[in-house]
Amino acid sequence: MLTHLSIKNFALIDDLNVSFSRGFTTITGETGAGKSILLDGLSMVLGKRADLSSLRDTERKCIIEAGFEVGSFELQPLFEKLDLDYELHTIIRREILPSGKSRAFVNDVPVTLDILTQLGRRLIDIHSQHQTLQLTEQDFQLKVIDAIADNRKLLSAYSDKLKRFRKLQAELEDLKEQQQAALKEQDYNGFLLQELREARLEPGIQEELESEYEALNNVEVIMEQLGAGDQLLNDEQVGVLTLLRELRNASQKLTGFGPKYQSLNERIQALIIEADDIADEFSALERSVESDPRQLELVGNQLRTLYDLQKKHGVTGIDDLLAIREELEKKVSSSEDLEEKINSREKELSALVLSLDSLSDELHSRRLKVLPEFAERMEKRLHPLGMPNASFKLELVPSREYKSSGKETLSLLFSANKGTGYGDLKKIASGGELSRIMLTIKSILAEYEPLPTMMFDEIDTGVSGEISSRMGDIMMGMSKSMQIFTITHLPQVASKGDQHFKVYKIDEDGVTHTKMKALDTEERILELAQMLGGNDVSDSAVAHARQLLN
Known part of the structure; x- marks a missing residue:
C-alpha cells in the first residue's frame, strides 16, 4: 500500500507532500492541471528513466520519495533475491542531480534501475491506455485463467521444471559443440x-x-x-x-x-x-x-x-x-567424458520432458474447466457497463514448444455486437471497450490473488452517466481488498472515493506551480458540482453533488 508521496523540484511541482489511506482514492483536476506530472513522478520511483528536463530548477536536485506498507504482499523472498533489507515500511527514493546523473535507493540502500523496476512492479500497477494493450498478450490472458483455476502451485512446479529443462538444454548444446570441436x-x-x-x-x-x-x-x-x-x-x-x-x-x-x-x-x-x-x-x-x-x-x-x-x-x-x-x-x-556427460544430460532431459508434459496436461485440464466460467463472468460484468452484447470465445491452442505457462496458448476472441463475427481484441475493440474489459478482468483477478496497489489513469474515458457510475462501483468493490487510485474527469466516479484529492495549478510571482490537496466534505461537494456544471456552480449542481456523495 502506498502510504505517502513526496516530490521536490520536478516539472511544475516545487514541493509536494501527501499521505494516502487504504481503500479507494479518487484524483481529479482540470485538464493540464498536472495529473500526468504526478503519475510521471510516481513512475520515476518505480524505475522509469529520467533526464534533466524533469528538473524544475536545474540548479537543484530533484527528489521523489514514496513510502509503502509491504507486509501483505509476501515480498520477503523478493527482497532477499534482490539483496535488500526487508522492512514492513519500505521507502523508495529517486534523485536526479543537476549533472543529469540519477540515483535510486530502497530503505537508504543504493540500487540499480533494474532492481527498482523489479520491486516497483510488485508494489504499484499503473493502468494507462498503453497498458490496456496488455489485454492482447497471451501471458496476461492465461494469468487470469490460472488465477480462477487456482493453478499457482502447479505453475510453480512447472516453472521450476522448465528452468531446469532450459538450463539442461543449454548445457547439452554446449557439450555437443565441445564434442564436435x-x-x-x-x-x-x-x-x-x-x-x-x-x-x-x-x-x-x-x-x-x-x-x-x-x-x-x-x-x-x-x-x-x-x-x-x-x-x-x-x-x-x-x-x-x-x-x-x-x-x-x-x-x-x-x-x-x-x-x-x-x-x-x-x-x-x-x-x-x-x-x-x-x-x-x-x-x-x-x-x-x-x-x-x-x-x-x-x-x-x-x-x-x-x-x-x-x-x-x-x-x-x-x-x-x-x-x-x-x-x-x-x-x-x-x-570420453563428454560422451558420458551428454548421455547423462539426455537422460535427465527425457525425464523432464515426461514431467513437463504431465504438468502441462494437468494445467490444460484445469484451464479447460474454467474457460466457460470466465467467459460467462466477463460477459455478465460487462453488460451493465454499456456492452450488453459483449461475447467471448476462448480456446486453448496446443503448442509444440514449452512456453512459460505451459504447452499451449490461449485464443481469446471478442465480439461487441450481435450478428458480428469474433475477432482479436486489438483489432475490433475500441479504446473505451478495452478499458472496460481490462477493469473487469482485474476486478476478477482481485478476487483470486493479492494484487499490488492499482492506479487507473482515466480508465473511464469514453463513458459517462450510469456506466461511469458502475465502473466506479467496480473499483470501489476492488478497494475492499486492495488500495485503488483512479484519476478521473467524471463526478460519478470521483464521488465514490473514500479519499478525494484535487490537482490544480496556481501562479505565484509569475511562476506556475502544480499543487495537490485532500478535499474535505464541503470541498468535495464544490469540486463535484464544478465537474457537473462548470465554474458557475448552481444550486442544482450542488444538490446533485450532495446526492452523489450520498
Whole structure:
C-alpha cells in the first residue's frame, strides 16, 4: 500500500507532500492541471528513466520519495533475491542531480534501475491506455485463467521444471559443440600425444642423455685420462700411493711424542684410504669404458627427438613438454567424458520432458474447466457497463514448444455486437471497450490473488452517466481488498472515493506551480458540482453533488 508521496523540484511541482489511506482514492483536476506530472513522478520511483528536463530548477536536485506498507504482499523472498533489507515500511527514493546523473535507493540502500523496476512492479500497477494493450498478450490472458483455476502451485512446479529443462538444454548444446570441436582435433591431438609418449619423457632425462652422449662421444679422451690417473696413483717409484705410504712411515715414528703427532699420523692414514679408493675407482672406470658406436647413435637419436619436439611445440625444456603431454591427455580423454556427460544430460532431459508434459496436461485440464466460467463472468460484468452484447470465445491452442505457462496458448476472441463475427481484441475493440474489459478482468483477478496497489489513469474515458457510475462501483468493490487510485474527469466516479484529492495549478510571482490537496466534505461537494456544471456552480449542481456523495 502506498502510504505517502513526496516530490521536490520536478516539472511544475516545487514541493509536494501527501499521505494516502487504504481503500479507494479518487484524483481529479482540470485538464493540464498536472495529473500526468504526478503519475510521471510516481513512475520515476518505480524505475522509469529520467533526464534533466524533469528538473524544475536545474540548479537543484530533484527528489521523489514514496513510502509503502509491504507486509501483505509476501515480498520477503523478493527482497532477499534482490539483496535488500526487508522492512514492513519500505521507502523508495529517486534523485536526479543537476549533472543529469540519477540515483535510486530502497530503505537508504543504493540500487540499480533494474532492481527498482523489479520491486516497483510488485508494489504499484499503473493502468494507462498503453497498458490496456496488455489485454492482447497471451501471458496476461492465461494469468487470469490460472488465477480462477487456482493453478499457482502447479505453475510453480512447472516453472521450476522448465528452468531446469532450459538450463539442461543449454548445457547439452554446449557439450555437443565441445564434442564436435574435440572430434575435429581428436586425431591430431592423438598423434601429438603418441609422439610425446614414445619419447618416454621424464623430469631430468635431457640432462642425463646429454651427459651420456658427451661421455660416449669422447670415450678415447676419457680412457686416456683414466689411464694417466691410474699411473699417477699406482706408479711404484713416484706414484701418489707410494709417496703417501712413505709419508705414513715417517709420521708413525713421531706418534710417541705426543697427541698432535698421533693426530697427524691419523690424517695421513685417512689420505691413504681415500687415495686407495680413488685408485680402485680409476681402475674400475678404465675397465668399464669402451667405445659403443651403437649406444652413441641411440642416445643421439633420443636427444634429437627431444630437441625436435621442443622446437615443434615452441618450448625450451622437458618440463614444458611434460605439461603439454598432460594437457593433450586431458583433451584426448575429455571426449570420453563428454560422451558420458551428454548421455547423462539426455537422460535427465527425457525425464523432464515426461514431467513437463504431465504438468502441462494437468494445467490444460484445469484451464479447460474454467474457460466457460470466465467467459460467462466477463460477459455478465460487462453488460451493465454499456456492452450488453459483449461475447467471448476462448480456446486453448496446443503448442509444440514449452512456453512459460505451459504447452499451449490461449485464443481469446471478442465480439461487441450481435450478428458480428469474433475477432482479436486489438483489432475490433475500441479504446473505451478495452478499458472496460481490462477493469473487469482485474476486478476478477482481485478476487483470486493479492494484487499490488492499482492506479487507473482515466480508465473511464469514453463513458459517462450510469456506466461511469458502475465502473466506479467496480473499483470501489476492488478497494475492499486492495488500495485503488483512479484519476478521473467524471463526478460519478470521483464521488465514490473514500479519499478525494484535487490537482490544480496556481501562479505565484509569475511562476506556475502544480499543487495537490485532500478535499474535505464541503470541498468535495464544490469540486463535484464544478465537474457537473462548470465554474458557475448552481444550486442544482450542488444538490446533485450532495446526492452523489450520498
